[in-house]
Amino acid sequence: MERGNILEVKDLHATINDIEILKGVNLSIKPGEIHAIMGPNGSGKSTFSKVLAGHPSYKVTSGEIYYKEENIYDLEPDARAHKGIFLAFQYPVEIPGVNNEDFLRLAYNSKQKALNKAEVDPIEFLEVISEKLKIVNLDPTFLYRNVNEGFSGGEKKRNEILQFAVLDSDLGILDETDSGLDIDALRIISDAINKLMTANKSVILITHYKRLLEYIKPDYIHVMRNGKIIKTADASLADLLEEKGYEWLE
Amino acid sequence: MTKSENNIKNLVNQPYKYGFSTTIDTESIPAGLNEDVIRLISQKKKEPVFMLEFRLRAFKKWKQMNCPDWSQLSVPALDYQKIVYYSAPKKKKTLESLDEIDPELKRTFDKLGISLNEQKRLANVAVDVVFDSVSITTTFKDELAKSGVIFCSISEAIVNYPKLIKKFLGSVVPVSDNFFAALNSCAFTDGSFCYIPKNVHCPLELSTYFRINNQESGQFERTLIVAEENSYVSYLEGCTAPQYDTNQLHAAIVELIAFKNAEIKYSTVQNWYAGDKNGKGGIFNFVTKRGLCVEPNSKISWTQVETGSAITWKYPSCILVGENTKGEFYSIALTNNYQQADTGTKMIHIGANTKSHIISKGISTGFSKNSYRGLVKIGLNAFNSRNFSQCDSLLIGNKSQANTFPYIQVNNSTAKIEHEASTSKIGEEQIFYFLQRGINMEEAITLIISGFCREVFTELPMEFAVEADKLLGLKLEGSVG
Numbered sequence: 001m002e003r004g005n006i007l008e009v010k011d012l013h014a015t016i017n018d019i020e021i022l023k024g025v026n027l028s029i030k031p032g033e034i035h036a037i038m039g040p041n042g043s044g045k046s047t048f049s050k051v052l053a054g055h056p057s058y059k060v061t062s063g064e065i066y067y068k069e070e071n072i073y074d075l076e077p078d079a080r081a082h083k084g085i086f087l088a089f090q091y092p093v094e095i096p097g098v099n100n101e102d103f104l105r106l107a108y109n110s111k112q113k114a115l116n117k118a119e120v121d122p123i124e125f126l127e128v129i130s131e132k133l134k135i136v137n138l139d140p141t142f143l144y145r146n147v148n149e150g151f152s153g154g155e156k157k158r159n160e161i162l163q164f165a166v167l168d169s170d171l172g173i174l175d176e177t178d179s180g181l182d183i184d185a186l187r188i189i190s191d192a193i194n195k196l197m198t199a200n201k202s203v204i205l206i207t208h209y210k211r212l213l214e215y216i217k218p219d220y221i222h223v224m225r226n227g228k229i230i231k232t233a234d235a236s237l238a239d240l241l242e243e244k245g246y247e248w249l250e
Numbered sequence: 251m252t253k254s255e256n257n258i259k260n261l262v263n264q265p266y267k268y269g270f271s272t273t274i275d276t277e278s279i280p281a282g283l284n285e286d287v288i289r290l291i292s293q294k295k296k297e298p299v300f301m302l303e304f305r306l307r308a309f310k311k312w313k314q315m316n317c318p319d320w321s322q323l324s325v326p327a328l329d330y331q332k333i334v335y336y337s338a339p340k341k342k343k344t345l346e347s348l349d350e351i352d353p354e355l356k357r358t359f360d361k362l363g364i365s366l367n368e369q370k371r372l373a374n375v376a377v378d379v380v381f382d383s384v385s386i387t388t389t390f391k392d393e394l395a396k397s398g399v400i401f402c403s404i405s406e407a408i409v410n411y412p413k414l415i416k417k418f419l420g421s422v423v424p425v426s427d428n429f430f431a432a433l434n435s436c437a438f439t440d441g442s443f444c445y446i447p448k449n450v451h452c453p454l455e456l457s458t459y460f461r462i463n464n465q466e467s468g469q470f471e472r473t474l475i476v477a478e479e480n481s482y483v484s485y486l487e488g489c490t491a492p493q494y495d496t497n498q499l500h501a502a503i504v505e506l507i508a509f510k511n512a513e514i515k516y517s518t519v520q521n522w523y524a525g526d527k528n529g530k531g532g533i534f535n536f537v538t539k540r541g542l543c544v545e546p547n548s549k550i551s552w553t554q555v556e557t558g559s560a561i562t563w564k565y566p567s568c569i570l571v572g573e574n575t576k577g578e579f580y581s582i583a584l585t586n587n588y589q590q591a592d593t594g595t596k597m598i599h600i601g602a603n604t605k606s607h608i609i610s611k612g613i614s615t616g617f618s619k620n621s622y623r624g625l626v627k628i629g630l631n632a633f634n635s636r637n638f639s640q641c642d643s644l645l646i647g648n649k650s651q652a653n654t655f656p657y658i659q660v661n662n663s664t665a666k667i668e669h670e671a672s673t674s675k676i677g678e679e680q681i682f683y684f685l686q687r688g689i690n691m692e693e694a695i696t697l698i699i700s701g702f703c704r705e706v707f708t709e710l711p712m713e714f715a716v717e718a719d720k721l722l723g724l725k726l727e728g729s730v731g
Contacts, residue, residue: 053682053686054685056678057678076685077685077686078685078686078688078689078690078691081686081687082688086686087686089683092683093679093680093683095680095697095698095701096674096701096702097700097702097704097705098698102697103687103697106689107687107689110688110689110690111688163687167687167688
């Protein structure tokens with residue numbers, strides 16, 4: 001295991017319902033880096049993101065995941081979240097009757113508690129959150145709506161990034177955060193992600209489109225196909241993929 | 251079963267916390283029901299003759315009736331001759347003050363969190379406490395009397411206010427209304443009576459707490475609330491029972507009558523013992539609740555949180571006779587293990603411009619069956635009447651059932667009726683979303699359920715909303731596996 005990596009994935013194999021989806025993924029990410037993962041539908045990108053977050057439906061059959069040099073195989077999803085792994089969902093879940101502010105505060109306080117830090121009351125939380133709202137350009141009234149209920153596609157995605165900001169996670173895995181966004185929303189979200197980046201944070205962008213990568217410059221682009229990363233290159237790879245598709249990589 | 255399904259299962263299978271029983275000297279009439287038993291009950295309660303006649307009339311009807319079988323419930327055949335119809339804690343003399351209550355009884359209610367001591371009361375709530383067949387005590391009677399409100403056990407009312415009882419008892423639910431109503435009408439032993447005079451806004455929340463202790467006894471209580479012109483009352487009923495492996499019958503009747511501009515708000519938090527995880531034991535809760543908005547601009551509102559009982563069969567209803575009257579029904583029914591609930595409401599629109607509003611939330615988990623059954627009936631003269639119904643079901647796990655049976659009968663073309671229904675499932679994805687945000691399973695489920703029930707919680711009086719939220723929490727509380 002290489003020292004100083006925020007994430008190191010070694011020959012990772014994972015199944016769902018006994019069908020193997022990940023067939024030996026290798027990936028190393030250093031703090032401060034942005035990695036994009038592209039690839040055709042069904043190549044295992046979303047599965048990879050869920051396995052990193054510890055989704056109970058997927059089974060790791062072999063290989064290792066080290067997060068900040070710790071093997072996280074035995075960690076439950078909530079414990080992984082407390083340590084700083086954040087997954088922005090491709091399809092954020094609606095929670096009827098639960099307002100966004102309560103949900104965010106509960107998430108925030110759960111992490112505070114896990115880190116032995118003081119939990120905040122609603123008024124203190126308002127201070128925490130109002131700064132973060134500005135980053136994603138959302139109105140405070142947004143907090144008093146039910147979580148994702150009746151949100152537009154763009155609002156749902158912005159809400160995911162808001163949560164990423166509130167939880168101040170070190171590793172953000174953003175699963176198709178750009179899909180279904182218009183140009184303006186894409187710009188807002190990209191700006192927000194750029195603003196959130198620090199020397200200690202890393203981001204994995206899972207995307208189908210080069211468009212997002214024009215706003216957020218990745219350090220590396222990986223192409224995933226059939227459960228493996230088959231190509232890794234710098235940001236210029238995006239242009240080649242746009243031009244030639246994925247077939248030429250075979 | 252996946253891990254998270256297992257976790258959910260552990261979470262909803264918490265032991266019943268009120269399952270202890272009290273050892274106390276009781277005075278019972280041997281099991282069985284016949285004219286002699288009815289005469290004996292009536293005599294023990296020193297009832298006037300009209301009451302005995304009322305009971306005997308009901309008994310005659312009951313003998314000719316059969317247990318209804320139209321519900322979505324599997325009810326085992328009950329032997330009505332094996333039930334004890336009268337069981338009361340023995341008392342040596344008439345109670346002069348609370349200090350004379352059997353300390354064992356006091357301890358029982360302390361354990362249940364119901365203080366019989368007025369000093370330690372819930373803020374602004376007067377309580378009538380019913381143990382098996384009889385009322386133990388009613389708090390704050392004097393304070394209420396100052397504003398003219400009568401709040402006492404129905405037994406006292408029968409003796410002290412026979413005119414009111416004669417006039418109103420059975421006027422909303424006739425003795426022959428249904429099998430269980432007839433049974434109650436001949437055998438009821440206690441319950442509460444509230445009378446709110448004209449122009450009085452009842453200064454306290456009124457509440458009755460029902461406890462079944464005796465293993466063989468049934469509880470047949472009777473509640474009657476009369477709200478005269480321009481009056482208001484908010485009333486809450488709470489229930490628990492010890493854990494026995496036999497079933498006990500609870501067949502109650504509640505009658506509400508609201509006159510011109512009056513409003514009655516009736517809330518129930520029902521937590522009878524529901525049986526064990528294999529479905530053994532538990533209370534059969536067969537209840538007839540009905541309100542009559544007899545004069546214009548009156549309003550009756552039912553709110554219920556149903557978490558207990560092996561079987562629940564209950565349809566709090568409103569008969570909207572006066573013009574501009576309003577009926578409301580807000581319900582949460584949570585079933586687990588092998589519990590069955592068939593519950594809902596009837597809104598009978600008779601007068602013009604009458605309105606009704608129904609919100610029903612069913613949560614089913616384990617192997618339970620949870621049905622909403624509701625009737626909205628618009629009569630010939632109910633011009634411009636309106637109804638809105640919303641029935642939502644939430645399923646946890648994949649062995650439980652949710653059904654919705656809306657019956658709508660419209661006899662006036664100016665009426666407007668809306669019905670919405672939804673079924674959702676707490677799925678793995680929803681739980682995973684919470685977990686990924688660092689929120690543990692227990693808090694996730696509590697939050698999902700309390701969000702699902704929010705619209706109904708807001709209808710409960712403040713003190714009880716907290717209690718109800720806690721109760722649902724208790725039912726779902728537990729360690730994450």
